[in-house]
Amino acid sequence: MNVIVNRVAEFLKHHPPFSFLEKEDLELVARQVEILYLEKGKILFHQGEPAQPHFFVLKDGSIQLVEKTPKGDEIREICEEGDVFGVLALLGKRPYLLTSEVLEDSLVYAIPVEIFEKILKENAQVALYFAAGFASGQVVIRQDLSQGQKARGLFKNLKGDHSLMIFSDQSEVKVSENVLTCPLSTPVQQAAQLMAQEEVSSIVMVDAQGFPKGILTDKDLRVRVLAKGLDLKTSVQDVMTTPVITRKKSDGFSNLYLTMIRHRLHHLILTEDGTDESPVIGLISDHDIFLSMGNSPAVLIHGLMNTLDLGEMRKIRDRAEQMLLYYLDNEVSMDFVSSVMTEINDVIIQQAIRISRKKLQEQYSEMDKIKFCFLSLGSEGREEQLLRTDLDNAILYEDVEEPFKEKAQEYFLQLGTAITEILLACGFDPCPGKIMASNPEWVQPLSQWKSYFSEWILHPTQEALLKVSIFFDYRSIGPHSSLAEELTEHIYQEIRKKKVFLNFLAQNALSNPTPLGFFKGIVVEKSGEHKDQFDLKARAMMPLTDLARLLVLSHEVVGINNTFRRFEYLGTLEPNYSELFTQAGKAYEILMRMRASEGLRKGNSGRYLNPKSLGKLQRQLLKNTFSPITELQEIVQVRFQLDYFSK
Known part of the structure; x- marks a missing residue:
């Protein structure tokens, strides 16, 4: 008996979520496992049946999970060695949503729910494994991609130098709380004397209520006063930087830090409510940031x-x-x-x-x-x-x-x-x-x-639509962005005159093939240089960028080009689909991360990756990103009447 328990434990420890268990818990589970031999053609459980008191792990063989729909049976998943399935007994004890069909003679480990429930409550990694929808056929919560993102971090062993971990909103924000201020009428010489006395490089101009109206720095004094030979009795109001950009301390480090980066600020003023119509409560300087960050943005x-x-x-x-x-x-x-x-x-x-x-x-x-x-x-x-x-x-x-x-x-x-x-x-x-x-x-x-x-x-010829996918995402880098704004207004005027353009754009957005094949495997290239590799850009990212672009154009949204921010904004415009848009945005972020990581490690664009090189969780997370694509394409199909349009 001990030999069998050891073999079961040895197998389970190589597959999540069992790989997250301590040795004692793993042995406890292995002792309770019931081993099932299932012949080809057998049904382990039917869709709609009450959940059994076990969930299952495939040891050997092949099992498919099928959903019976009005259109007929649709394959939702093909289980591989080590896959966990039939987890509704563990999660909510609801009837099964899918039917499990044995494709070839299989060996299955049945794990009692009773023994595992305590582990689920006490082990955060195990709980997150199920919350992120990594179990096969877990269609009820499969779309919670934010949990999938969280899981990526928790399932990794972070090591090495953490000196670049400066983005977290839990990071300590170094703030000078005793901010030097002066009235708007103060002469520049007096302001400079105050700065020298306090040994600081800036002074904030405030009105009678203590609200910030400007800032003067060492550099300003050199460039705007001394270099121009101004009278030292000149009011600070005449030489200060205004209007000021303000934030509140509770905005979190990443927001405050990005504000300084985007606006090239050497000093960021913090106020009670984050606007320039409330009292100053602190100041962040780039000097403090530089001292603590090293190789930072x-x-x-x-x-x-x-x-x-x-x-x-x-x-x-x-x-x-x-x-x-x-x-x-x-x-x-x-x-x-x-x-x-x-x-x-x-x-x-x-x-x-x-x-x-x-x-x-x-x-x-x-x-x-x-x-x-x-x-x-x-x-x-x-x-x-x-x-x-x-x-x-x-x-x-x-x-x-x-x-x-x-x-x-x-x-x-x-x-x-x-x-x-x-x-x-x-x-x-x-x-x-x-x-x-x-x-x-x-x-x-x-x-x-x-x-x-x-x-x-x-x-809108095919060549024109190809141009659209590149040129409609333009962004001005300067120096005269008003020209780009005028072009944008022209584009929307033209679309208003020919609304049918959006139908052509919608048809083009649906032209990329579904990332999952008939048997729910990840579709890979069949030939050529990238044979057996998955095209992240064409099969997963482009469908999402095309759909986001189409929908923001249909709403005449200006100034939001980024794909996941487009989905975020669409959620505010269409509350009925806010959850779907949230998941689409999360899916795109995951795909961006995968592509960048692949490219950096391989020294290329990261466009193609081999699904077999991914771990089980990474592969499932990739599959989970495809679900919003399918749902959005179905919405676009109906909204833009593409069945009628293509006839």
């Missing part, structure tokens, strides 16, 4: 903003990738990760623009006054380019009078080419389709860009 961005050397820029971007890997391994929120990497990429682009304009200044001095903006497209336009994958970008400039048209086209093409070369030198890959600012087709005045989008909307 703020340090990397600071380094990029203070160098024009391409070799140095490349090294800093390499360091950003090391930081990215650490964040991914330690389950940092993807909202934070994508925001940080976007800021780093944006600074590189802004520096590239600065270097390129300076290079062309002497030859094209008359072009300085022409407004333009650099557009990031595709994944960078959506703030999702974690890896240095293909560049997709363009230049949009204002229309000029006839005598300057040719010269302007020449200048902006040279500018776009110079910017592209700098980005390539920083390690980004060129776009195979040449959708870059070095291609004259994508360096155009506003009128031509309006014409492009009008043509794509009015005549």
Whole structure:
């Protein structure tokens, strides 16, 4: 008997959730296991039957879980060795939602619920395993992808240097609570004397109620007062930085930190309610952050903003990738990760623009006054380019009078080419389709860009819809974003005139095949260089980006490009589907993380991965991300009348 118990325990300890058990608990479970031999064709339990007092683990053989629907039997899962199934006896004791059919002679371990319930209550990892929907056929809570994200972290053994763990909202925020303030009428000399006396680098201007109205720093005194030879009796109100950006301390570290990164703040003022209409209660300085963070986003961005050397820029971007890997391994929120990497990429682009304009200044001095903006497209336009994958970008400039048209086209093409070369030198890959600012087709005045989008909307051919999937996610990196805003307004005017464009876009959004095959296995490439690999981008990520883009366009949403933020916002617009949109956003975050992790470890784009290389939990988590895709496609099919539209 002991030999059998030892063999059962040895098998179970290699499969979750039993791998999370202490030795004593594992042996206790193994002693209670009932071993079942099931012949091919046998039914272990039927859909609708009351749950048995056991749940099951497949030791050998093959069992499929089938749902009987009005359309006929649909296979929901094919159980593999070590899979746990029939868990409704354990979770709520409800009738079975699926039927288990034995496909080939199988050996099954039946585990009594009674012995396992105590473990479920006391072991957080075991409880999370079921809450995250990792058990086979656990369709009732399979969509709770936020639990799946949480599980990824808990099921890992975190090790190594944790000095980069600075994003958590539980992190201690270093705040100066004794903030130096002065009235708006204070002379700058007196303000400087107060700063020297208190040995601080800033002073906050407040009104009679103590509300912050401006801030003055050491640098401001040098640049705005001394360098300009102003009278030292000048009021601080005339030289302070205003309006001020404020937050409240309870916003959490990641929010406060990202605010400083995005706005390039050296000091962030904290107030009671987070607005400039309440009293000052604290101040965060970048100096304190730099001292404690080492290789942090703020340090990397600071380094990029203070160098024009391409070799140095490349090294800093390499360091950003090391930081990215650490964040991914330690389950940092993807909202934070994508925001940080976007800021780093944006600074590189802004520096590239600065270097390129300076290079062309002497030859094209008359072009300085022409407004333009650099557009990031595709994944960078959506703030999702974690890896240095293909560049997709363009230049949009204002229309000029006839005598300057040719010269302007020449200048902006040279500018776009110079910017592209700098980005390539920083390690980004060129776009195979040449959708870059070095291609004259994508360096155009506003009128031509309006014409492009009008043509794509009015005549949505397959080629036009392919362009839409790249160009409709544009984002201005500056310097004149108002041009991009005018283009956006034009696009919505055109869509209003031809609503049927959205039907074509919907049809295109449903063109990607379902990620799961007939037998509910992950669909892999059948031939070619990536044979037996799963295409994360085309089969899982693109369907979600296409669906999110379609739905925000249908609601005329402006200014939200990121896919998971689009789903988050759609949930507020359509409360009936808020849970589905939440799950779709979580699914996309999980897929982004998987792709980035795969790419960093393999030194490539991370687009293709081998499902067999994934652990059981990772593979199940990947499958769980497909469920929102199917549901959203069904909604779009009905909403845009695609059955009728395609006839």
